[in-house]
Amino acid sequence: MTVPLLxxxxxxxxxxxxxxxxxxxxxxxxGEIYGLIGPNGAGKTTLFxxxxxxxxxxxxxxNFNGRSYQTPKPHFLAQAGIARTFQNIRLxxxxxxxxxxxxxxxxxxxxxxxxxxxxxxxxxxEERASTERARELLxxxxxxxxxxxxxxxLSYGEQRRLEIARALATDPLLLALDEPAAGMNATETESLxxxxxxxxxxxxxVMLIEHDxxxxxxxxxxxxxxxxxxxxxxxxxxxxxxNPAVIAAYLGVDxxx
Amino acid sequence: MEIxxxxxxxGLVQGSVYALVALGYTMVYGILGLxxxxxxxxxxxxxxxxxxxxxxxxxxxxSPLLALPLSLILAMAGCMALGYGIExxxxxxxxxxxxxxxxxxxxxxxxxxxxxAMMIWGREYHAFPQLINNQPxxxxxxxxxxxxxxxVIMAVMIMTGLMLVVHRTRLGxxxxxxxxxxxxxxxxxxxINRVISITFMLGSALAAIAGLMVSANYxxxxxxxxxxxxxxxxxxxxxxxxxxxxxxxxxxxxxGLIESLGAGYIGDLTGGFLGSQYQDVFAFxxxxxxxxxxxxxxLGERLAERA
Numbered sequence: 344m345t346v347p348l349l350x351x352x353x354x355x356x357x358x359x360x361x362x363x364x365x366x367x368x369x370x371x372x373x374g375e376i377y378g379l380i381g382p383n384g385a386g387k388t389t390l391f392x393x394x395x396x397x398x399x400x401x402x403x404x405x406n407f408n409g410r411s412y413q414t415p416k417p418h419f420l421a422q423a424g425i426a427r428t429f430q431n432i433r434l435x436x437x438x439x440x441x442x443x444x445x446x447x448x449x450x451x452x453x454x455x456x457x458x459x460x461x462x463x464x465x466x467x468x469e470e471r472a473s474t475e476r477a478r479e480l481l482x483x484x485x486x487x488x489x490x491x492x493x494x495x496x497l498s499y500g501e502q503r504r505l506e507i508a509r510a511l512a513t514d515p516l517l518l519a520l521d522e523p524a525a526g527m528n529a530t531e532t533e534s535l536x537x538x539x540x541x542x543x544x545x546x547x548x549v550m551l552i553e554h555d556x557x558x559x560x561x562x563x564x565x566x567x568x569x570x571x572x573x574x575x576x577x578x579x580x581x582x583x584x585x586n587p588a589v590i591a592a593y594l595g596v597d598x599x600x
Numbered sequence: 601m602e603i604x605x606x607x608x609x610x611g612l613v614q615g616s617v618y619a620l621v622a623l624g625y626t627m628v629y630g631i632l633g634l635x636x637x638x639x640x641x642x643x644x645x646x647x648x649x650x651x652x653x654x655x656x657x658x659x660x661x662x663s664p665l666l667a668l669p670l671s672l673i674l675a676m677a678g679c680m681a682l683g684y685g686i687e688x689x690x691x692x693x694x695x696x697x698x699x700x701x702x703x704x705x706x707x708x709x710x711x712x713x714x715x716x717a718m719m720i721w722g723r724e725y726h727a728f729p730q731l732i733n734n735q736p737x738x739x740x741x742x743x744x745x746x747x748x749x750x751x752v753i754m755a756v757m758i759m760t761g762l763m764l765v766v767h768r769t770r771l772g773x774x775x776x777x778x779x780x781x782x783x784x785x786x787x788x789x790x791x792i793n794r795v796i797s798i799t800f801m802l803g804s805a806l807a808a809i810a811g812l813m814v815s816a817n818y819x820x821x822x823x824x825x826x827x828x829x830x831x832x833x834x835x836x837x838x839x840x841x842x843x844x845x846x847x848x849x850x851x852x853x854x855x856g857l858i859e860s861l862g863a864g865y866i867g868d869l870t871g872g873f874l875g876s877q878y879q880d881v882f883a884f885x886x887x888x889x890x891x892x893x894x895x896x897x898x899l900g901e902r903l904a905e906r907a
Contacts, residue, residue, distance in 0.1 A: 395787055421789035435780040438773070445770075446777045450789020452770055456798060459769040460761075470770065513789055 346409055348373045348517055348548050349394070355402030356389055356572075363389040364572045366403070371517070376539065376549045378563035378580075380556065382592055385569040387552045388430060391521050394550075395427045396420040408516060421450045424516035428506040428523060430552070436495035440486060440505050443494050444477035447512025480508040484538065500531050504538075511542070518542060520551040524558050536562055560584065568592065602741035607864035608857065609739075613748045613817065615856020616755035620810040621833030622840065622848035623762065624803030630779045630843040631799050633699070637706035638686055640830015641713035642679050642804050646811030647821040648721050650675035654729060664731035675808040683804025684797055692793070710827075717823040725820045751813045758809060759849055762802070766845060775799060779843075828880065832859075835887040841900025850898060858882050 347370035356364040364386045371377045379387050392398040393405070396417035405412045407423055415423075426447075435443050452473055458466035481487040484504040489497055497505060503523060510518055523539075524532045536558060543549050553559045559566060560580040568576040568583060570592040576583050583589055621643055628636045653671035658664070690705040736745045766772035777785040778795045786792055814829065815821035832855065840851025863879035890897060 397783060397787075416791075417783075417786035418789045418791045421787055427787055429784070433781055433784040435777050435784065437780060438776055442773055442776075446773055446785065446788045446790070449770065449774055449777075454770045456771060459765045459771040462769075466769075473770070509788065 345373065347371055348408060349550075350406040351394075351403065352406075353403035354390075354393060354400050354405065356386075356393055356398055357401050362572055364393070364400075367569070367572070367574050368403075369567055369574060369577065371548060371550055373516075373548055374543065374546060375564040376543055376551070376562055378559040378566040379550065379552045379569065380554075380559055380566060381569035385592075386572040387569055388521060389572075390569065391427060391519055391552060394420075394519060395425055418450065421513055424514070425519065426510035426513045426515035426517070427519040428503075428510050428521060430521040430525065432499075432502050432506055434494040434502055434505060434509070437493060439491050439493055440481060440497065440501075441474070441477050441490040443505055444480050444508050444512045445473050447480075447509040448473035448476060450513050477508075477512060480511055481505075483511070484508045485534075499526055503527070503535075507538070507542075511547075515547060517548045517550060520549065520553075522552055522554060524553060524555045532558055603864050604861075605740055605742035607860045609742055609744050609748070611857035611860035612853065613744075613751050613856070614860060615836075615853035616752050617810050617813050617817075617829075617852075618833050618836045618856050619759065619849045619852025620755055620806045620813075621829060622836040622852045623759070623845060624807050625834050625837040626840070626842055626845060626848040627775075627799050627803045629837070630845075631775065631796060632691070632695075634691060634702050635706065635834070635842075636686070636691075636800075636803075637703070637830070637834075638690070638709040638713060639803065639807060640826035640828075640833065641710050641717070642682055642686075642807040642826070643811040643814070643829055643833075644717060644821075644823065644826030645682055645713060646675045646679045646804075646808030647815040647825065648717060648726070648811075648823070649678045650808065650812040651726050651728060651815055651821050652721070654731075658729055658731070668731060672809065672812055675812060676805045679804040679808035679811075680801040683800040683807075687797060687800040692796075710830075714823060714826070721823055723823065725822050726815075728815045728819045728821065747816050751817060754809070754813070758806065762806070763845065765802075771795075771798065832880075832883045835883050835890075838897055839886055839890050841897025844897070844899045847897055847899035854898075855883060855886060858886060 349371040351370070352368045354364055354367045355362065367390065379390065381387050389398065393400050396415045396419070399414045407420070407425065410423065412420070435446060438446070452469050454466040454469055478487060478490060481490050484507055486501050486504050489501060494502065494505060507520070507523070524535055527535060532555060539549055539562060563580055565578060566580050566583045567574055568589045575588045575592060576586045621639065624639050625636060628634060650671045653674045654667055657667035657670060686709055690709045691702050694702045694705060732746060734745045734747050736743045766775060774785065774790045774795050777788065777790060778792050782792050814825065833852065836851035836855040837848045838851070839855055840847025840849070859879055859882045862882035863876040866874050866876060866878055
């Protein structure tokens, strides 16, 4: 059996006295689409923030691509191959679409102060290559026409796509999407699904949080359910759907979403 | 008419210096939302370093054409190290503290630097050595000399270069990304501490250049020169819209012009009651007016977008 791409064991995260995550263990295999669902406040986004280094974990272990990370800085994890998008879109609003994607290339390029000041040949070549790659990615997600538009002036759906393009620009092994279909209509959601399947077919492992259960069930190979910071179920979508604990979490408690 | 032209020239020269210093304020504010009140002292240290290096080099019979660039490079290197150190010691530990805390350390750093400079260089004015034959040129009754021409040309070149770096390079893109959203920039693999350090170093290098320009233009340098210059440049940055690079340049030039035209005509306007020694009044009048009527500055974005 191959080593999983991402492996969490006994992960815990507290905010003051509040335990947002406790003893969460899961693994994500290479090349799969892994869904994370759960009622509001279940700790899904907290888990994402732990995986991408925005939060430091208080307990447990975190292995990615065969390496263990204790208190990683986000830019190291980006280097290691984790890219993400946000639930509330966080683009660089006053940069153009193209520049946003080129920031994604930052971690795979290296020109520094001297490159910026001297503009030597390797810097210029690198710059040309990242422009080219950024344009390719914009074409891939279908918004190349808007490459000179400031991110804040793009439509909502375009911004979502731009965020995915920017994440892809880091050449990730794992693409983590926090509610990518939020606010999309049925047609947009359908084309997002096609895009995500296409991304997976290029060998990138995809992990997503989503409230759109139909999308999750139709897209994911495996699904995990979080409730009150604990993993209450995991498995193929059909299995999870039948799981009594999951049904209780969604329908049986007061704050069901 | 001669007075008018002369004041325009003086204003442009002074404004070029303000613009370079204002860029340092605005770059740091753009990225950290912090007013680096020690920036004026960095200008002073730049001037002092350049002057000391220049005096030493001239003493060793180095030709002025070599000594000038050498001492400028030395001053820039010294100021970059200083800017880096200030950020590491006074601001980074307070990155997540309330906004008032780094403001107070900034004032502290400023006082420390002034006193250090006083201990090293003394309280006296240092004369800038006469290196080049500072040839005056007459244009329509007004006079502009070589040093002033060099100041304006250098300032334009440096500002153009800075704009190219910020808008056309990987480093500049990273700087703009960090300014917009530090979290997202980190997740794209941008090492924000590195970008912040580089920003301080770039701003300090500009300050060193400005320091040398001021002391060359007035022919002297003094441990206290950074205070007023810093305040004026800060005013220029606010006038243009703090956080906005083009605003800092525009604000610097405008402030230089306002000051020098004001100083040129204040005597006539008040019937000789107030003289040109009241020049400084104009800068702070501008500061108050901007803060009252247009707090976001000429080219500034609405503050709501930053919050």
